[in-house]
Amino acid sequence: MTDINDLSKLIASKGDNPLIMSTENSQSEEDVEVDKKLRELKFKHELRKDWILFIVRDVVIFPAAILFIFAVSGYSLFLHIHG
Numbered sequence: 331m332t333d334i335n336d337l338s339k340l341i342a343s344k345g346d347n348p349l350i351m352s353t354e355n356s357q358s359e360e361d362v363e364v365d366k367k368l369r370e371l372k373f374k375h376e377l378r379k380d381w382i383l384f385i386v387r388d389v390v391i392f393p394a395a396i397l398f399i400f401a402v403s404g405y406s407l408f409l410h411i412h413g
Contacts, residue, residue, distance in 0.1 A: 357365075
């Protein structure tokens with residue numbers, strides 16, 4: 331792998347007009363800013379999704395299941411007492 335890397339540097343540096351090869355951070359400031367905003371939007375989206383899942387699961391489904399269990403057990407107790 332190092333031979334290929336050295337060969338590419340040798341090819342890039344040949345001739346009157348050598349190619350400029352930069353292996354460092356070649357992103358422009360605009361790209362960095364766009365990536366930062368994209369990461370922030372993804373974070374906000376994940377946070378919003380987590381809150382929606384929390385509300386649906388913990389605030390709606392669990393109390394509904396508990397009420398259903400109480401209703402069924404109350405009805406069963408009622409039938410058992412009066413039957």
